[in-house]
Amino acid sequence: MSPACGIDFGTSNSSAGFVQAGEPVLVKVEGDSTSIPSAIFYPAFGEGVCFGGRAIDSYVEGENGRLFRAIKSILGSSLINETTVAGGKRTKFTAILGSFLGHIKKTTEEQAGAPIEQVVLGRPVFFVDGDAEADRIAQDQLMQVARAEGFKHIEFQYEPIAAALDYEHGVKGEEIALIADIGGGTSDFSIVRVSAERRKLADRKQDILAYAGVHVGGTDLDYKLSLKQVMPHFGYQTRQRKRPELDLPNGYFHELALWHRIAFLYTQKVEAELKHLRAIAEEPERIERFLRVVHERAGHRVAGETEKAKILLSDKAGATIDLASIVEGLSIETSQALFEETIRAECAKIAACVEDCIKNAGLRADAIDAVFLTGGSTSTPAVERACLLHTPRAKIVRGNKFASVGMGLTIDSGLKFAQSRG
Known part of the structure; x- marks a missing residue:
């Protein structure tokens, strides 16, 4: 049976993991790092496509070619159907997205020691704000890209819910946690009831009290x-x-x-x-x-x-x-x-989204026990303050900025695919 795998394909950075002997393991996706910049470099004549930090270095050092970053932002837009010159020929943006996802898949398979066909992919709460149809299309586009790269069994999980699963790994009592995932493209939030006992359950729908998102990121x-x-x-x-x-x-x-x-x-x-x-x-x-x-x-x-x-x-x-x-x-x-x-307006949108999430959960602000911060943009002090504005008594927990979601998706893949096998 193919190992279960979780992939956080982020706007700025990506991570992945697989389940080994029932335990989630993060992949070293670039050198010894468990995160990789979401970047691709196509040399001018098509030989030696490279990814991540190496892609950025090739571009900065003046090698002739094209660099692509933040390519996830194309999902749900009209650009997804366009082509551009990459590697000396016109290439579809879906193929460019696929080449990066395929690189993550290959790296994960090398470390897992087996082909991987089962994956839980992370997704923002909203790919596109205020447009449910465009949001559905964006997820479908990502699914098609994943299928083209050889994934046969594909599930999706909201990125802040995945981060909640990572946070729960270190929780001893029961808490109401606000999960703030501020990535390169979106700010996503969930309010989740977490505990050591609950993390053993495959179905956590009742513990997800609310989720919300806004298209503001790094x-x-x-x-x-x-x-x-x-x-x-x-x-x-x-x-x-x-x-x-x-x-x-x-x-x-x-x-x-x-x-x-x-x-x-x-x-x-x-x-x-x-x-x-x-x-x-x-x-x-x-x-x-x-x-x-x-x-x-x-x-x-x-x-x-x-x-x-x-x-x-x-x-x-x-x-x-x-x-x-x-x-x-x-x-x-x-x-x-x-x-x-x-960035005052952007921070105000983040704070308003947190407030809405708490209201949607039917909670008072002082009911939040912990705020778990993940995503690279939580390093910006004004963004962190916006996340904490409506949680006056919560403790602050800072997770792995670039791999918490990947770890949570891996945990979720173990639950989802174990359940499907059973």
């Missing part, structure tokens, strides 16, 4: 910081020379600030349109910088330096967005205070 924080402080240096909000009451069209600047949209800038059509913008811009040198980024395929380097500064601001009052290797002399100073002001 890539949104990168995007807001980039628009506020980086994109103006590349022409965002630059006025038109002959019509100074008007800004230049802003669509391209938004694409450069979004991880999953950057690859769409690398076309001759876009370069031609940017040259037109340069001709009508009041400050053409800013558009010239943008042109250089597109011509040199350096968009992910701009996004990467912005992300690095965001991470530094988790525990520092100030940071530098260093773009001097891309544009000579361009370094942008930022601060934690400015960043927190920039």
